[in-house]
Amino acid sequence: MQVSGLRKRLFIEGHHIEHWASGGETSLDNLVGLCSHHHRFVHEYGYSIEIDATMKPRFFEPRGRRVVEAPLPPVNAYRGWDIITDANLDLNITSETTVCGWTADRSNTSG
Numbered sequence: 777m778q779v780s781g782l783r784k785r786l787f788i789e790g791h792h793i794e795h796w797a798s799g800g801e802t803s804l805d806n807l808v809g810l811c812s813h814h815h816r817f818v819h820e821y822g823y824s825i826e827i828d829a830t831m832k833p834r835f836f837e838p839r840g841r842r843v844v845e846a847p848l849p850p851v852n853a854y855r856g857w858d859i860i861t862d863a864n865l866d867l868n869i870t871s872e873t874t875v876c877g878w879t880a881d882r883s884n885t886s887g
């Protein structure tokens with residue numbers, strides 16, 4: 777594949793779910809394809825892989841938390857803006873409240 781004049785190669789490596797040194801078979805049921813970048817996460821950074829009942833791989837970070845396919849969207853914490861707004865309605869705060877009223881006129885200091 778030519779990308780911007782550079783030759784780009786993609787490598788997929790077969791990873792044994794149960795390591796071959798521990799008796800894991802070299803069979804499709806015990807292999808998952810990983811790019812070399814993510815294969816390194818399993819062997820060098822403590823990540824692990826399990827195959828679920830539907831034969832899909834599930835990935836776990838070193839502390840055992842599942843790595844989801846895409847991060848969950850952030851949920852904004854409730855900050856109580858409706859309560860703060862209601863409590864300060866009588867102040868009549870608007871977008872113009874903090875506008876400076878100074879007109880750049882010199883103050884009259886002569887007398």
Ligand SMILES: [Zn+2]
Binds near residue numbers: 790791792815818819
């Ligand atoms: Zn591997």
